[in-house]
Amino acid sequence: MASQQSASNHSNRRHKHEGRQKHIVAFIFSIVLSLIAFAAVASVAEVNATFIIIILLVMAVLQVIIQMAYWMHMKDKGHLLPLVFMLGGAFVALTCIVMALYWVWW
Amino acid sequence: MDWLTTVDHKKIGILYLLAGGLFFGIGGIEAILIRIQLIKPLNDLVSEQAFNELITMHGTTMIFLGVMPIIFALMNAIVPLQIGARDVAFPFLNSLGFWTFLFGGLLLNLSWIVGDVPDAGWTSYVPLADTTYSPHHGVDFYTIGLQISGLGTLLGGINFLVTIINMRAPGMTYMRMPMFTWAAFITSALILFAFPAITVGLILLMFDRLFSGNFFNVALGGNPVLWQHIFWIFGHPEVYILILPAFGIISDVLSTFARKRLFGYSSMVFATILIGFLGFMVWAHHMFTVGLGPVANALFSIATMLIAVPTGIKIFNWIFTLWGGSIKFTAANLYAIGFIPTFVMGGVTGVMLASAPANFQFHDTYFVVAHFHYVIVGGLVLGLFSGLHFWWPKMFGRTLYEGLGKATFWMFFIGFQLTFFVQHFLGLIGMPRRVATYLPNQGFDTMNMISTVGAIMMGIGTLMFLWNIFITSRQPKNAANDPWEDGRTLEWTIPSPPPEYNFKQTPLVRGYDAWWKEKMDGNKEMTPAEPLGSIHMPSPTILPFFMSVGLFIAGFGFMYGRDPFDNAILGFLFNNYIVSIIGLGITFGCMFLRSVYDDPGYHIEVEELEDKGGRA
Amino acid sequence: MSAHGHHVEGEWPHQPENATLEGRNKVLGFWLFLGGEAVLFGTLFATFLALRDQVGDGPTAAELFKLPIVGAATLILLVSSLTSVFAVQALHQNKVKDLIKWLIVTVLLGFSFLGLEIYEFVEYIHHGHNFTTSAFSTAFYTLVGFHGAHVAFGVLWITLLIIQVKKKGLNLVTAPKVYVSAIYWHFIDVVWVFIFTVVYLMGRVV
Amino acid sequence: MMKRWQFSKRLLPLLAGLVLLLSACGREDLSTLNPQGSIAQSQFDLMKLSIGIMTGVVVIVFGLSVYVLVRYRRKPGDKSIPKQVEGSHKLEIIWTVIPIILLIILAVPTLKYVFAFAEDYSKDENAVKVKVTAHQYWWEFEYPEYKIRTAQDLVIPFGKKIAVELSTKDVLHSFWIPSLAGKMDTNRIDSLDKGNKNKMYFDAPEENVYRGKCAELCGPSHAYMDFKVKSVNQETFNAWVKEMQAPAKPFTGDAAVAEVFKQSCLSCHAVENEPKTAPNLKGIGSREAVAGILLNRERASESLDQAKIEDHLRKWIKETDDIKPGNKMGVIKLEDNEIDQIVDYLANYKLDSLEQINNGIPNVEE
Numbered sequence A: 001m002a003s004q005q006s007a008s009n010h011s012n013r014r015h016k017h018e019g020r021q022k023h024i025v026a027f028i029f030s031i032v033l034s035l036i037a038f039a040a041v042a043s044v045a046e047v048n049a050t051f052i053i054i055i056l057l058v059m060a061v062l063q064v065i066i067q068m069a070y071w072m073h074m075k076d077k078g079h080l081l082p083l084v085f086m087l088g089g090a091f092v093a094l095t096c097i098v099m100a101l102y103w104v105w106w
Numbered sequence B: 001m002d003w004l005t006t007v008d009h010k011k012i013g014i015l016y017l018l019a020g021g022l023f024f025g026i027g028g029i030e031a032i033l034i035r036i037q038l039i040k041p042l043n044d045l046v047s048e049q050a051f052n053e054l055i056t057m058h059g060t061t062m063i064f065l066g067v068m069p070i071i072f073a074l075m076n077a078i079v080p081l082q083i084g085a086r087d088v089a090f091p092f093l094n095s096l097g098f099w100t101f102l103f104g105g106l107l108l109n110l111s112w113i114v115g116d117v118p119d120a121g122w123t124s125y126v127p128l129a130d131t132t133y134s135p136h137h138g139v140d141f142y143t144i145g146l147q148i149s150g151l152g153t154l155l156g157g158i159n160f161l162v163t164i165i166n167m168r169a170p171g172m173t174y175m176r177m178p179m180f181t182w183a184a185f186i187t188s189a190l191i192l193f194a195f196p197a198i199t200v201g202l203i204l205l206m207f208d209r210l211f212s213g214n215f216f217n218v219a220l221g222g223n224p225v226l227w228q229h230i231f232w233i234f235g236h237p238e239v240y241i242l243i244l245p246a247f248g249i250i251s252d253v254l255s256t257f258a259r260k261r262l263f264g265y266s267s268m269v270f271a272t273i274l275i276g277f278l279g280f281m282v283w284a285h286h287m288f289t290v291g292l293g294p295v296a297n298a299l300f301s302i303a304t305m306l307i308a309v310p311t312g313i314k315i316f317n318w319i320f321t322l323w324g325g326s327i328k329f330t331a332a333n334l335y336a337i338g339f340i341p342t343f344v345m346g347g348v349t350g351v352m353l354a355s356a357p358a359n360f361q362f363h364d365t366y367f368v369v370a371h372f373h374y375v376i377v378g379g380l381v382l383g384l385f386s387g388l389h390f391w392w393p394k395m396f397g398r399t400l401y402e403g404l405g406k407a408t409f410w411m412f413f414i415g416f417q418l419t420f421f422v423q424h425f426l427g428l429i430g431m432p433r434r435v436a437t438y439l440p441n442q443g444f445d446t447m448n449m450i451s452t453v454g455a456i457m458m459g460i461g462t463l464m465f466l467w468n469i470f471i472t473s474r475q476p477k478n479a480a481n482d483p484w485e486d487g488r489t490l491e492w493t494i495p496s497p498p499p500e501y502n503f504k505q506t507p508l509v510r511g512y513d514a515w516w517k518e519k520m521d522g523n524k525e526m527t528p529a530e531p532l533g534s535i536h537m538p539s540p541t542i543l544p545f546f547m548s549v550g551l552f553i554a555g556f557g558f559m560y561g562r563d564p565f566d567n568a569i570l571g572f573l574f575n576n577y578i579v580s581i582i583g584l585g586i587t588f589g590c591m592f593l594r595s596v597y598d599d600p601g602y603h604i605e606v607e608e609l610e611d612k613g614g615r616a
Numbered sequence C: 001m002s003a004h005g006h007h008v009e010g011e012w013p014h015q016p017e018n019a020t021l022e023g024r025n026k027v028l029g030f031w032l033f034l035g036g037e038a039v040l041f042g043t044l045f046a047t048f049l050a051l052r053d054q055v056g057d058g059p060t061a062a063e064l065f066k067l068p069i070v071g072a073a074t075l076i077l078l079v080s081s082l083t084s085v086f087a088v089q090a091l092h093q094n095k096v097k098d099l100i101k102w103l104i105v106t107v108l109l110g111f112s113f114l115g116l117e118i119y120e121f122v123e124y125i126h127h128g129h130n131f132t133t134s135a136f137s138t139a140f141y142t143l144v145g146f147h148g149a150h151v152a153f154g155v156l157w158i159t160l161l162i163i164q165v166k167k168k169g170l171n172l173v174t175a176p177k178v179y180v181s182a183i184y185w186h187f188i189d190v191v192w193v194f195i196f197t198v199v200y201l202m203g204r205v206v
Numbered sequence D: 001m002m003k004r005w006q007f008s009k010r011l012l013p014l015l016a017g018l019v020l021l022l023s024a025c026g027r028e029d030l031s032t033l034n035p036q037g038s039i040a041q042s043q044f045d046l047m048k049l050s051i052g053i054m055t056g057v058v059v060i061v062f063g064l065s066v067y068v069l070v071r072y073r074r075k076p077g078d079k080s081i082p083k084q085v086e087g088s089h090k091l092e093i094i095w096t097v098i099p100i101i102l103l104i105i106l107a108v109p110t111l112k113y114v115f116a117f118a119e120d121y122s123k124d125e126n127a128v129k130v131k132v133t134a135h136q137y138w139w140e141f142e143y144p145e146y147k148i149r150t151a152q153d154l155v156i157p158f159g160k161k162i163a164v165e166l167s168t169k170d171v172l173h174s175f176w177i178p179s180l181a182g183k184m185d186t187n188r189i190d191s192l193d194k195g196n197k198n199k200m201y202f203d204a205p206e207e208n209v210y211r212g213k214c215a216e217l218c219g220p221s222h223a224y225m226d227f228k229v230k231s232v233n234q235e236t237f238n239a240w241v242k243e244m245q246a247p248a249k250p251f252t253g254d255a256a257v258a259e260v261f262k263q264s265c266l267s268c269h270a271v272e273n274e275p276k277t278a279p280n281l282k283g284i285g286s287r288e289a290v291a292g293i294l295l296n297r298e299r300a301s302e303s304l305d306q307a308k309i310e311d312h313l314r315k316w317i318k319e320t321d322d323i324k325p326g327n328k329m330g331v332i333k334l335e336d337n338e339i340d341q342i343v344d345y346l347a348n349y350k351l352d353s354l355e356q357i358n359n360g361i362p363n364v365e366e
C-alpha cells in the first residue's frame, strides 16, 4: 500500500500545475462530441438512420471514456480495481442490453 | 441492547446466524408442509392457494433469508480472521446490512400474519404476479421485502470486497488467501453485479403493481418475457453466490482434516473466478421453453455446459487433496465428504438440463426440483453444516458434540437422499413441479411418499442439530485456539472466541496456509507485524437499526397507499403516503446524523490488551 | 495500516482522500458501489430499449422530444461536472474557500438541471404522455426519473457536505467524503451522456 | 492404463442395464421415459446419452472418493504429517480435457436437435395446423384450416405432423405432452396479434390417448389443467372434422330449460365453433374428462364410462370452485331439474366419429 502511495505522489505534483487546462480540454472535448451527436440527429433527413445511431453511440462512448479517464481520475495510478469493477458492471449492463435487443420480442 | 448496537463483525456474524437459522426453520417448516400435502394423491391438507403460497415462500425464504444469511454469518465471523484483520472495512455498513436484511425478511414474512401471501412462485412470473391475477398484497410483500433485504445483501457484498482488498495483514497476498476468503471475495463480486439487476426487476414489478406502470402490461405494450430475463440475469449468478462459499468451506475443511495442503490451490482460485464469470452468461437456460429461438437456445446450452469444466476441476482437486492425506472423520469432515458425491449428482443433472432439446422434457418437472435440491441442500446446506461444525468453536468457544454431530449427519443425509433421489424419476415419468396435488394411478404415489418420509428425516436431523447447539451451550467455554489441532489458517492463532480486536498484534504472513507454515517451522505463534500498540475501535450505534425500521415502515406504507380504509385516520395516513414519508424520514434522518456526527470511536490501550491477553 | 496514515502531521497530503485507511476504504467502496450502479442503470436502459417502440396510443419519442431542452440540460450537467473537478482540485490543494465556491456552483447547476427536467416532464404530461400511458412512457419516466432522483440525491448530499466543510473545516475525515461525492457526480454525468444519446437522440432518429 | 480400461469395461453393462430400467418406466401415455412420438423419441435418445455420460462421471467420482476414504483414513493416534503436495499439471490437464470431450459428445446432438425441433411446419401442406390457446385453466384448440374449435381433447390424425401455434389469453402456461413432445410456453399476444407467439410441432405414431399437462404455474388450479391428445386414423379424423363443422345438436330438454341453458351456459360457452370465453361444449359427451381433470376413464384400453360422465358433469356444475379453485365459471344457480336436463344433454352429446376410440383401444399397454 505504502509504496503505491508514494508512487502516485509524483504524478500528483505535476497534476497540480497542469491541472486545470487538462480538465478544460476534456470539457471542450465533451462539448464537441455532444455537439456532433446533436448535429447528427438534426441532419437525420439526409442520412441513413443506422449510420447515425452508430455515430451517436461512438460519440457517447468516446465522451464517457474521456470523462472517466480525466474527471474520475481513472487514468491515474491506483485505479486498477475501480477499473476492473467498473468494467465488470459495464459487462453485465451490456449483457442486459443485448438481451433487451435480441431476446425480448420475436 | 448490546446486540442491537453492535458493529463487531463477530457479533454481527452471530446475529446473521440466528436470523438465518430462524428463517431456515420457517422455510423448512414450509417444506415439510409441502411434502405432507404431497404424501398421497388428491390430499387436501392445504388448499391449492395455500400450497402456492407455501412453495413461493419456501423458495424465497430459503434462498434469500435462510441460506444467504448463514453464508454471511460465516463470512462475517471468519473472513476478517482469515486475513488477519481487526475488523471489516465498514463496521457501520456491516450492521446496517444485517438490519436491513432482517427487516426486509420480517416484512416478507409479515405476509403470513396479514394473510396476503405471495403466491406466484419464487420466480414471480408476470402476468401471474400482476394485480389482475394476484390482486391481493402478497406479491407486494415480495417486491418490497426483497428490495429491502437485497439492499442489506448488497451492502454486505461491498463491505467484504473492500475488507478483502484493503484490510489484509502484511504478507497476505491474494494468492495466499485461504479458499474460503477467495470464495467470499468472488461471491461478493457476484452480489455486487447481480443484485442491482433484481432490484431493478423488483422496482419495475412494484411500479406496475402499485403505480399502474406498464412494463409487463401486454395491453399497453409491456412484455412479460422481460421480467423473466431480468429475474434470471440475477437468478443464475445467485445460485453461484450460494454455492461458491460452500466450495470455500469444503476446501478449508477437507485440507484441515486430511492434514494436507489444498491440492491445486491456484487452479482452484482460477476455477472460482471462471465460474463467477461464466455465471453471468447462462441465464437463459432457465428459459429454453420460452421460445427464444434455436440460436439463443444453442448458445445458452453450450455456455451452460462449459461451467462443468471449472467445477470439475474443483471436484477432482478435493479428491486429490484427500489422496495421500491422513483423513480424520470429524462431523465437519463427514459433511464435507458427503458434499462431494452429492453435489456432483446435482451438478451432472444440471448439465443434462443444459441440453435445450432435452430440457423441453425436464423443464418445470420434479427433475428440476431434484437437480436444484441436490446442489442446494446436498451441496450448499451440507457445506454450511460442515462450516458450522468446523468454526463453531471459533465463533462460540465451545465445540459441538462430535457423536451427536455424526448421528445428525447420517439422519440428515439419508433423509436428503430419500427425499430428492426419487424426485428425478417423478419428473421423468411426467410429474410437473408446483402442483398442489396429483391424480392417482399415474405411478407417482410411492415415490412421493418416500420423498415425504425423507423430508421428515431431514426435519429430525435439523432438530438434532438444534439440540446439539442447546446442550453444547451449557458447557464451559473452553475451546483451544486451535481446537482441531490441524488448523492451517490465521483464525486458529487467536483465542476462541476471539477478543473484540481479533489480533493483539497484526500477524506477519509468510506463506500460504500461514499458521500451518509457522507450525511446521516449529513456531508456537505468528510473528507480529507491528509492535503492541493501542487499538482504535468503532463505537456501537443504534442508527442502522432505526434506518432499517424506517425502511420497513416506508415499504409497508407504500404497499397500502392505494387501499381503501374504513378508519379515516388510517386512510389519511396511508393514502397520502404519510406513513411512507415518516419511514423514509427516519431512514434519511439517521443517515443525516451519521454523516454529520463523525464517530470518534475509542481506543483499547496497551495495558488493557495485556490483561485481556490471556482471557478469551 | 493504522488509522492515522503516514503523512507528516500538519502537511496536507497530495491525495487527502487516500491518506487514511478509512479514506481509502471509502473511496474504493464507493467505486465498487458505482460498479453496481452501472448494472442498475444497465438494466434500466435494457428495459427502456426493449419497450421504446411500444407507444400504444400515446405520443412517440420523435413527436415528443424537444432537443433544445435536452441540449441545455446536457450543457448544464457537463459544466457542473467540470466545476466539480475544480472542487476536487481545490480539495487537493487544501483551498477551502475555492472548494466551497465550486461545490456551491455545482449544486446550483444541479438544481437548474432538475428544474429543467421537471419543466420537461410537465410539458410531456400536457402532451398526454403520462407514466401510465404506454410501456414506452413508463419505461421513459422510470429511466430518466431514476437519473433525476440520483441528481436530486447528489444535490442534497453535496449541500450537506458544504455545510460540514464549513463547520468542521477540511480534514482527513471530510476530504474523502467530498472526493467521493465528486466521483458520484461525474458518474451521474456519464449516465446522462447515455440517456441523451439513447433516449433522446436515438428517439428522434427512429 | 490397463486398469482403467478394465474398470470402464465393467461399467458398460451397468450403464446398459440402467438405460433398460429407464425405458420401462412410467405410463406409456404420460412418461418421457416411454416415448411415443418422434420428437419425444429423439428427446429420449438425447436423455439416454446424457444419462449415460453423467452416470459415468458419477461412478468415477464415487469410485475415487470411496477409494480415497478407505485407503487414507487416519489411524488412531497417528501424528504423522502427510506430504504436502501443491498440485499436478498432468492431472489438471486430464480432468480439464476429459470433461471437455464428454461435453462435446453431448453438445453435438444437442445442437442438432435444437435446430431440428425449431423447424417450422406451419406452412407445410401435409401438416395439420392447430392454434392452441391457453386459459386459466383450460385449453382451446382451433383448427384454422377447418374453421373448427374444440377444448380439452386435442384430436389429431396419427402419423402426421401437427404444427402448433401457441398463445395464452391470461397468464403464462406451458403446453406439454410428455410422451409425445417436450413443452413450449404459451405467451401473451396482444389485441393486434402481436407478441411472442411460439410454434412447435409433434406427431403420434398410432391410435391412442395421451395425457397432456400445463407446465407453468398459472394459479391455484395449475395442477388441474390437464388435457388429452386423441390420436386417431385419418378417416376418423376426417369424419370428426365433418361432425365438428356440422350444426350443433339441439338442446334435448324442455323449452324452459333450453332457455336457461342458453342464458346461463351459452353466454360463455359455445356449441358452435365461435370463439368464446369458456370451453366449447360440442361433443363434450365423448371427451376423456370433464373439466380436463375428472377422468371418464383411467386408460385408453377401457371404454368411456357413461355414469362417470354424468356424475362428473353434475359435480362440476355444482362444485366448480372446489374442483378448480379460481376458475372463471363460478357456481351457477340452477334448479335440480335444470341441472338434470343439462347434464343429460351434455353427457349424451356424442361425436359418432370418435366412437371407436372411446370404446377402448384393445392393444394399449396396461
Ligand code: HEA
Binding pocket: B123, B239, B240, B242, B243, B285, B286, B304, B305, B307, B308, B309, B311, B312, B313, B315, B343, B344, B345, B346, B347, B348, B349, B350, B351, B353, B354, B355, B359, B362, B363, B364, B368, B371, B372, B375, B376, B379, B380, D054, D057, D061, D098, D099, D100, D102, D103
Ligand atoms: C446452488 C445452486 C445451484 C447450482 C450450483 C447449480 C448448478 C448448475 N445448474 Fe442449476 N438450478 C438451481 C440451482 C443451482 N444450479 C436452481 C435453484 C434452479 C431452479 C430454479 C427454478 O426454476 O426455480 C436451477 C435450474 C437449472 C436449470 C434450468 C432447469 C429448468 O428449469 O428447466 C439448468 C439448465 O441448464 C441448470 C443447470 C445447471 C448447471 C449446468 C450447473 C453447473 O454449475 C453444475 C456444474 C457441476 C458439475 C457438472 C459436477 C462436477 C463436475 C465434474 C465431476 C466434471 C465432469 C462433468 C461432466 C463432464 C458433466 N440449473
Ligand code: HEA
Binding pocket: B021, B022, B024, B025, B026, B027, B028, B029, B031, B032, B034, B035, B055, B056, B058, B059, B060, B062, B063, B066, B067, B120, B121, B122, B123, B369, B373, B376, B377, B381, B419, B433, B434, B435, B436, B455, B458, B459, B460, B462, B463
Ligand atoms: C436454499 C434453498 C432451499 C432449501 C434449503 C430447500 C430445502 C427443502 N426443500 Fe425446497 N425449494 C427451493 C429452495 C430450497 N429448498 C426453491 C427455490 C423451490 C422452488 C419454489 C418455487 O417453485 O417457486 C423449492 C421447492 C421445493 C419443492 C417443490 C414444490 C413444488 O414444486 O411444488 C419441494 C417438494 O418437495 C421442496 C422440498 C424441500 C425440502 C423437503 C427441503 C428440506 O431440505 C428442508 C429441511 C429443513 C427442515 C425440515 C427444517 C426443519 C425445521 C425445524 C426443525 C424447525 C426449527 C424451527 C425454527 C428454528 C424456527 N422444495
Ligand SMILES: [Cu+2]
Binding pocket: B235, B236, B239, B282, B283, B285, B286
Ligand atoms: Cu441457472
